[in-house]
Amino acid sequence: MKRNCRFIIPRGNTSRYVYIFEYKLTYYKVTKKVLYGNLPYKTISTVNIPVSNIMTYINTVVALTV
DSSP states (O other), X not given: OOOOOEEEEEXXXXXXXXXXXXXXXSEEEEEEXXXXXXSOOEEEEEEEEEGGGHHHHIIIIITTOO
């Protein structure tokens, strides 16, 4: 069975940054994007985080994004 789970966490006062989490069974593919003015969001980075470490990643890296 193929599962498709995705969620987004916006950061900053105006949601200038967004983190997109895609579940991939053993890890989450996390894409960080930034909004520049009226342009579409641009991808800054993509990392793979093991499922067992996802809460630590959210509570540190994501939480510290201003």
